[in-house]
Amino acid sequence: MKKKLVLFTLFFAAIALGQTKVGGKVVDKKGESIPFASVFFKDSREGVITDENGIFYFESEQNYTALVVLFEGYEKREIPLKPGLNQNLKITLKENEQLKEIVIHTGKTSKKDNPALDILRKIWERRRKNGLKMFKQYQYEKYEKVEFDLNTIDSAFMKSKVFKGMEFVFNQIDTSKISGKTFLPIFINETLSEVYGDNETKKTKEITTANKNSGLGSGDGVNTFIKDLYADYDIYDNYLKFFDKDFVSPLSRTGINVYNYVLSDSMYIDNKWCYNIVYYPRRKNELTFKGDFWVNDTTFAIKKINLEASKSANINWVKEIYIEQEFEVMNDSVFLLTRDYMMSDFSFSKKEESKGVYGKRTSLFKNHQFDKKKEDKFFKEEVNFYDNSVFNKSDEFWEENRFENLNKNEAGIYKMLDTLKEVPRFKRIYNLASILGSGYIEIPKWKMDFGPIFSTFGYNDVEGQRLRFGGRTYFGSNDTWRIQGYTAYGFKDNKFKYGISGKWMVDKKNRIILSAGNRRDVEQIGVSLTTSNDVLGRSFASSSFFSSGTNNKLTSVNLSTFGFEIEPVKNLTFQTNLSYRTLKSASNQFSLDYYTDATQTTTKSEVKQSEINFVTEFTPKRRTVGYGVERMEVDNNYARLFLSYSQGLKGVMNSDFDYQKLQFYYRQPVLIGGFGRLFSTLEVGKTFGQVPLGLMGVIPGNQSYFIIDNTYNLLDYYDFVADEYASLHFEHHFNGRLFSRVPLLRKLNWREIVGIKGVYGTVSDENRFINASGLVYRAPEDIYWEYHAGIGNIFKVLRIDFAWRGSYLDIPDANRFTVKASFGFYF
Numbered sequence: 143m144k145k146k147l148v149l150f151t152l153f154f155a156a157i158a159l160g161q162t163k164v165g166g167k168v169v170d171k172k173g174e175s176i177p178f179a180s181v182f183f184k185d186s187r188e189g190v191i192t193d194e195n196g197i198f199y200f201e202s203e204q205n206y207t208a209l210v211v212l213f214e215g216y217e218k219r220e221i222p223l224k225p226g227l228n229q230n231l232k233i234t235l236k237e238n239e240q241l242k243e244i245v246i247h248t249g250k251t252s253k254k255d256n257p258a259l260d261i262l263r264k265i266w267e268r269r270r271k272n273g274l275k276m277f278k279q280y281q282y283e284k285y286e287k288v289e290f291d292l293n294t295i296d297s298a299f300m301k302s303k304v305f306k307g308m309e310f311v312f313n314q315i316d317t318s319k320i321s322g323k324t325f326l327p328i329f330i331n332e333t334l335s336e337v338y339g340d341n342e343t344k345k346t347k348e349i350t351t352a353n354k355n356s357g358l359g360s361g362d363g364v365n366t367f368i369k370d371l372y373a374d375y376d377i378y379d380n381y382l383k384f385f386d387k388d389f390v391s392p393l394s395r396t397g398i399n400v401y402n403y404v405l406s407d408s409m410y411i412d413n414k415w416c417y418n419i420v421y422y423p424r425r426k427n428e429l430t431f432k433g434d435f436w437v438n439d440t441t442f443a444i445k446k447i448n449l450e451a452s453k454s455a456n457i458n459w460v461k462e463i464y465i466e467q468e469f470e471v472m473n474d475s476v477f478l479l480t481r482d483y484m485m486s487d488f489s490f491s492k493k494e495e496s497k498g499v500y501g502k503r504t505s506l507f508k509n510h511q512f513d514k515k516k517e518d519k520f521f522k523e524e525v526n527f528y529d530n531s532v533f534n535k536s537d538e539f540w541e542e543n544r545f546e547n548l549n550k551n552e553a554g555i556y557k558m559l560d561t562l563k564e565v566p567r568f569k570r571i572y573n574l575a576s577i578l579g580s581g582y583i584e585i586p587k588w589k590m591d592f593g594p595i596f597s598t599f600g601y602n603d604v605e606g607q608r609l610r611f612g613g614r615t616y617f618g619s620n621d622t623w624r625i626q627g628y629t630a631y632g633f634k635d636n637k638f639k640y641g642i643s644g645k646w647m648v649d650k651k652n653r654i655i656l657s658a659g660n661r662r663d664v665e666q667i668g669v670s671l672t673t674s675n676d677v678l679g680r681s682f683a684s685s686s687f688f689s690s691g692t693n694n695k696l697t698s699v700n701l702s703t704f705g706f707e708i709e710p711v712k713n714l715t716f717q718t719n720l721s722y723r724t725l726k727s728a729s730n731q732f733s734l735d736y737y738t739d740a741t742q743t744t745t746k747s748e749v750k751q752s753e754i755n756f757v758t759e760f761t762p763k764r765r766t767v768g769y770g771v772e773r774m775e776v777d778n779n780y781a782r783l784f785l786s787y788s789q790g791l792k793g794v795m796n797s798d799f800d801y802q803k804l805q806f807y808y809r810q811p812v813l814i815g816g817f818g819r820l821f822s823t824l825e826v827g828k829t830f831g832q833v834p835l836g837l838m839g840v841i842p843g844n845q846s847y848f849i850i851d852n853t854y855n856l857l858d859y860y861d862f863v864a865d866e867y868a869s870l871h872f873e874h875h876f877n878g879r880l881f882s883r884v885p886l887l888r889k890l891n892w893r894e895i896v897g898i899k900g901v902y903g904t905v906s907d908e909n910r911f912i913n914a915s916g917l918v919y920r921a922p923e924d925i926y927w928e929y930h931a932g933i934g935n936i937f938k939v940l941r942i943d944f945a946w947r948g949s950y951l952d953i954p955d956a957n958r959f960t961v962k963a964s965f966g967f968y969f
Contacts, residue, residue: 356559421434428452431452625643641661668842699723764782
């Protein structure tokens with residue numbers, strides 16, 4: 143009796159709350175799915191469009207009794223609904239020969255005599271005259287809530303041994319209003335901020351005033367990753383960037399080439415007459431959306447829009463993207479964005495039943511003000527600003543200041559995560575994930591990390607099998623000082639190697655950093671044209687497990703450095719380095735010998751060199767994580783300009799050579815609309831003065847089986863040397879734009895890469911004169927060039943490049959063709 147009473151109470155509550163949930167599939171009489179059909183509650187404008195497979199789900203807080211389904215060529219179908227949940231509906235539409243009512247077109251709609259396109263053209267004309275763009279300056283308050291949830295929770299999942307001792311977390315299970323799937327909240331982050339913009343100077347600034355998260359991460363690093371995952375966007379732009387991919391906006395000027403548009407309805411919304419336009423993609427496997435939008439008939443400003451990414455879109459690890467934006471009318475002509483909701487379903491598989499993680503962002507905007515001019519210095523970006531009070535606001539503060547209250551499950555995340563962190567099993571899972579992600583094993587008791595573990599084993603022809611062990615001090619991600627080091631042993635040469643380095647940020651505001659270090663190790667010189675004095679930088683000497691040919695042209699290096707660095711302006715750094723190094727061959731099959739006299743009778747095999755180096759580096763739009771002495775980069779999609787001047791100090795600490803070296807490096811990624819991204823890299827340099835092979839510029843070869851940036855795929859180490867050079871690389875990523883048009887390749891979601899690279903260089907007569915190494919100096923005076931074509935996203939993680947040599951084909955044993963590969967996890 144009690145059970146029946148409980149069920150009756152729940153049933154009555156569902157009716158009283160007036161919530162209606164519907165989901166199912168629309169098919170024809172043959173059972174074939176009908177994509178892009180209109181499904182909505184009767185006598186309302188609440189509804190959705192079926193996906194490519196005819197599947198739909200949506201819900202409303204209101205209580206509706208009937209569902210309407212419409213599609214061109216079929217009879218209108220009205221389905222009665224019971225209160226509450228109506229799922230697994232299979233709705234069959236009958237063909238209508240009279241075509242009395244047309245709501246959506248199937249296939250490609252006409253670009254002529256289409257009233258929807260006439261309205262779209264009006265939107266294009268007015269898009270720079272709507273919303274915030276109408277004013278010289280603007281400012282507003284913003285509240286942002288980001289939540290991550292495990293989804294598709296079933297009984298088998300809850301009974302898994304993984305959750306033994308953590309069963310209490312399932313008390314927070316809820317159901318998605320978008321997909322109808324069950325989900326378990328696992329993370330929440332809230333941010334309050336003030337946003338300022340100046341349309342005349344094209345400058346913006348966002349000041350975070352408060353931030354709170356569930357405890358699995360803290361500080362500015364969490365915010366940075368969230369902003370990268372959910373970047374800001376403007377629906378009026380031609381392309382919307384999500385997960386490093388450029389989706390074509392339905393309001394884009396190029397939209398008519400990739401979308402079908404249909405004028406579906408018109409009605410008053412907030413006393414404004416609006417048109418409803420439905421859109422859906424013309425082709426599969428392109429980065430497009432389906433959905434609809436309401437647009438005002440006089441200002442042609444968007445009142446409401448929803449976007450749902452095509453399930454066939456060429457994007458990895460994301461099964462679903464859903465976006466809603468709502469605009470309010472401030473006066474007769476100003477429509478302002480007041481609510482932005484985005485939900486992503488991250489999953490290893492795009493199958494409907496696959497489990498994954500929801501990522502949901504809700505942004506609310508209020509208290510807009512206009513035409514209040516700010517001084518230019520106001521928009522100057524802080525180099526390293528951090529206000530700890532932003533991350534320590536009280537619960538009372540949040541109760542009073544958040545724009546909308548948290549629901550029961552959202553509010554429960556904070557308490558649930560605090561409890562979960564004390565569960566031993568969860569701690570082990572969390573620590574394992576941390577090790578795999580960072581490469582370091584954390585030892586909190588000693589305030590240090592052991593690693594990187596992925597560099598433990600190595601091999602080359604000189605050292606044979608190599609073991610490496612390292613560590614670093616670690617009090618937290620934002621340490622103002624850090625010491626790290628390693629030791630290694632080669633089982634063939636029976637020698638120990640080591641490296642140690644320390645950094646100290648003495649001024650946080652301008653990031654003034656002092657550094658020093660020493661390394662004695664075996665190195666592969668000639669893997670980069672632009673040199674670096676990073677003591678613990680990446681070494682290619684121990685990566686010969688996966689290389690072709692011999693790897694005995696190695697150098698024993700003893701390098702000591704002292705450096706000073708300052709960042710007076712955001713992403714602009716100046717560095718000064720003093721260094722002393724000794725170089726000698728690590729193998730009896732390779733020589734760095736040079737003549738020390740004019741008669742070429744006396745040779746020396748070891749180079750001793752003191753040097754002072756000045757560097758200027760500018761990286762506009764680079765985003766970093768943290769504010770300590772070491773920071774992580776969010777991505778590499780930014781330009782980099784690097785200028786270096788080095789002066790050899792002959793006689794200082796018995797230094798051998800006096801020279802001047804000038805180097806310039808420029809890397810620029812360029813988005814080319816819907817055609818992907820072009821990466822271009824320019825390197826030029828010249829050494830003035832006499833130097834031996836050990837200090838010469840070596841054109842970087844690539845003897846590994848893997849793709850390495852800024853190297854030449856068909857060159858071996860020391861194939862070309864130069865004391866004056868110019869190198870240019872172009873590589874374009876089409877992101878599946880071409881393959882999506884080929885029926886047999888479309889479903890594979892492969893991505894195309896093409897590239898070409900070339901280098902010109904010379905060697906001066908004075909440097910040829912002192913060469914006693916036995917290596918014949920060959921410079922690419924006739925321009926060495928090669929080209930490659932690749933296929934990426936094979937099995938979502940593999941890229942394979944095919945490279946061909948374009949010049950210097952007559953060199954003995956020249957590599958004319960090669961295949962390289964790389965692995966990575968990319969959206």
